Amino acid sequence: MWVSSLVSILPLVAFAFALPSKDYEHQVKEEVVPPQGWTIFGPAPSDHFINLRIGLPQSNFDLLEQHLYEISDPYHERYGAHLTKEEVEDLVAPHPDSAAAVNEWLSSHGIQEEDINRSPAGDWLTIRLPVWLVEKMLDTKYHIWKHATSGDYIVRTTSYSLPKDILDHVELIQPTTMFGTFKRLKSTIHSISQANSQVQSQNQPPVSDPVTGVTVDASCGSTITITCLQQMYNAVGYTPSADVGNSVGIAGYLGDFANRADLQSFFEDQVPAAAAANATYNFVSVAGKLCFLGFSSWLTLSKAVSTHKIPTTLAWSLTSILNLRSAGSPPFIPDVATPTDTNEPYTDWLDFMLSYPNPPLAISTSYGDDEQTVPESFAKRACAGFAQLGARGVSLMVASGDKGVGDANLNPATQTCFTNDGQNRTQFLPGFPASCPFVTTVGGTVLYPEQAVYFSGGGFSNYFARPSYQDAAVQGYLSQLPNGTYSGLFNPNGRGFPDVAAQSNLFRVFVTEQPFLIGGTSASSPTFTGVVTLLNDARLKKGLPPLGFLNPLIYSTAASGFNDITVGSNYGCGTLGFSATAGWDPVTGFGTPNFAKLVELVT
Template sequence: MRSQYLVALLPLAAFAHSFPSPHKVKEELSAPPRGWMIHSPAPVDHFIQLRIALPQPNFHLLEEHLYAVSDPEHERYGEHLSKEEVEELVAPHPESVNAIDEWLASHGIEGNIGHSPAGDWLTIRIPLSKAEEMLNTKYHVWQHTDGEYLVRTTFYSLPAAVYDHVDLIQPTTLFGRFKPQNSSLTSPIHVENLPTLVDRATGLTVNASCNTEMTITCLREIYNATGYTPSADVGNSIGVTGYLENYANTADLQRLYEDQVPAAAAVNSTFKFISVNGGVNSQNLSRASIEANLDTQFAFGLSFPIASTFYSTRGQPPFVPSLNAPTDTNEPYSEWLDFVLSHPDPPLVISTSYSDAEETVPESYARRACAGFAQLGAQGVTLIVSSGDFGVGDGDSNPATQTCMSNDETNRTQFIPGFPASCPFVTTVGGTVFFNPEISASFTGGGFSRFFSRPRYTSSLLSRISLPSFLSYQDAAVKGFLDQLPNSTYEGLFNPDGRAFPDVSAQSASFRMFLRGEVTHQIGTSASAPAFAGLVALLNDARLKAGLPPLGFLNPLLYSKAASGFNDITLGHNPGCGTDGFNATEGWDAVSGLGTPDFGKLLKLVT
């Protein structure tokens, strides 16, 4: 297969170096991500929507503010920034704005240019031929081994006059597909010979049925949230993101409420729908989606009656050559970030259950998307993402069949972290199964980023503000885990200095939900993420009632003051890439993170 990739790339590489123009290569892939091959030339009448990211020269200042307002020991804890303050901190330099405007004008592009709220992203819709001229490149239709298609290139260039005024341009080298992290089960998991009751420190018990079928009641019992009643009138809110035409059905939500949250059913509770970039949410029952239904039913079911929002972001599923679609954007994260950052009051907790292999996402794109998440965190928004469902890479422990190879000419075996789970500005949630004991799910994603180092302050920051309690806040937790790893087993498989994930975990199997009018059961970190988000919304409820600000960016709090509010998970592992993956151990580990929440303990710690 590798030789086929090289053969497919030869004409493209030759074409790339035949240009006599003064352009300089801005980004180039040494090889396409695994599984992709050139299918055909891109259609001559194809249109593309290019997104141009301008540098954010003061992003380091935003990061400083984010950490200051997120440290529970800092004097500014909870003093979140306004939308306008965030925009001022990430705005591009006027020189960059002028340089890009002149470049676009030189190509006849002066109107119909979209601008992000801070002006750090520009959007233009142009013929593909114009994009190839501007970027000195050649697009092709690429086909994946599973049959999907994208219109992409493996390199692009920029004139010297604008080279330093652009961080990245997409869609160019982004082959990511951002898939939902769930799988269907025809029936719940049945387990024999497990204890029927859990005796928590609180004295609560858990119904034995929760070992085979997960419900809203089970989650409240397992995580010690039984009896807590949130309010609808304290300004609290929770949101769920939807991509790739995944639709959340309100009739199915009502069935879940009738089944598990009768108080919500009694008032016919539903969510607010917000369309992003023309996204829709079809209520045709036959088009109801597993992912969107799972996310909304459990995030909103756990947090009722807190105000809830479902976002549907338009972004074409993979390109279909036979349809000759006029545009092929397919990068909804940026579209959603642009939209939500343009509004002054986004939901206080937002859950996302879509991810992809980090190596399929250009590092430049991953960093800019992650910077967008930081902007939301600085405004007091908690971002929850799923850790992924393929263990440390492909979920395959068999060395003979594993597919975790580096995406370069070395073709070496390595673990494959997921994105956006690897972004340091989100809280990443892994999965568990059963209780007494609660065990890490074998599929749960976990590991170490190759793009992002573990969070730590810069020396320039330390000269400006007092030393925070969470300086390098992950290091202490992660170092203990790394110290006990057998070096010979893991050498070269992961980046030991990378941002470590997951941060926490929650139940992730046999979730009883409704799809197209019928009961079904789901498994995956797509279940654990919205469940944890629902519990965070309950904590925000308590803080708002007490006159305190919302929790916002959680990680500095989790690794310090709130660490004692989690149940340590010490059983399980996440195989993949021909290995058994990492093992759950005492303390933080790259399978379960800090563990699963004890809402009762966390409630006392944050109020």
């Protein structure tokens, strides 16, 4: 491994000495205050390799955004006219002047075309470089940083600069100033416990919701199964097709993935017909690496509503790190056993999905971090990638998070909701990518009749302005808040989330072929994705295009297709948080899906 690193570095060393030095005048591009808990562990080794990602400005993203909103608006004449892969790439391709300027800069540092991996649109450049060369290029100094609580190690800098003549030709460069704790960026699993070998019959009469009139088995109060979800969300008896071009995908990062044996156990337990048919999923490895331990909840929960007939793909970013314990594990450990550093998962995964000729029509992802741990430049660029998927007809669901409005803590004396801008102000902490306006964010409910679960992530973004599609709904919620409620703790002009909700506790899944009960919005997101997959099935049967980006539809003609949740709140930061109310709220959005109503509204 050391020999390999030496071989790869020699050409760069040769170029560095062979080329005449060019005297660049640098200017700071981005700088941050180290977030709470991070301290310098030591200098970064000069021969430590970084997968440097350079984002060039997307020349016509405003036009792509216009297309996205037109084709996602059920009132617009272009509704459903999704763009092709090539059309999207043309819209986000950088201006030729930007590409030329950056190429010249890279060449001056001995970096040749064969050293660069370019995204299909040319808007991202990825180059594997040693720290010493990156420090020279960015006029900065990298350190190993350690997190006091998690024990994570990452290689980062708090500031980097670029030559003035390319400053406007580069939107961002990472990994530089991002301090997100991506080692702990597991799915937002809130709880897990071993379950009984069989679902316990309570010998009690079914439970009815007096508002919707829907009746569910009494056992659904203690264990959520496929049958419970079909009953709760009014999808009993619907049979999807296997041959209409439908598909569903589940994103897994950082060592999390499905297990075929667990899936078979799940099917034997809850869908015998699927077990008999040996139903399974397609595995797609993003970085070409395999893992050997797994967790099947993402796959099985998506199957819970979409059934085993619809093709399912499991695709995840393994971020190309070399770690023998599991691909996609810790970003960096300062020893010779871990010679490469990783970036975060979203851009690697997005690069792959956007290059995929036919991405799944509905995708669930159950990962997130505090918005403030992600530099705003990166958050906006990743969000723009999600918009590209939407423009191509993909519905992307993300979990809202499991920390309520910030830390799921009611005690003001021990709350941990502080800004990381050096001022340490108490503030609600929205999550990312839940705060991105181009995804459908799914909050959590519990029990039946349903109510908001206390840990359901929700609130308002500090990075993204409120999109027009939710103006009326969010303003309606804010108008009924008493004056001064949580003044200064949240941004009332920011993108509100979640958009919808689904059950998030006591899901019966299988781990190492043993039954467990899990809870978290990581269960809610794939559950709602299953409903979207069924809706796509109904549309495709009638020759209609898939739903694509959902939010303009949800906030307009489809709003009546949800079960409004009006009980519960998402506490945190020493407060009771926001309360679920009639209509949209930043706890459960518009509520949980009523499939029978929604299928009429979208077909």
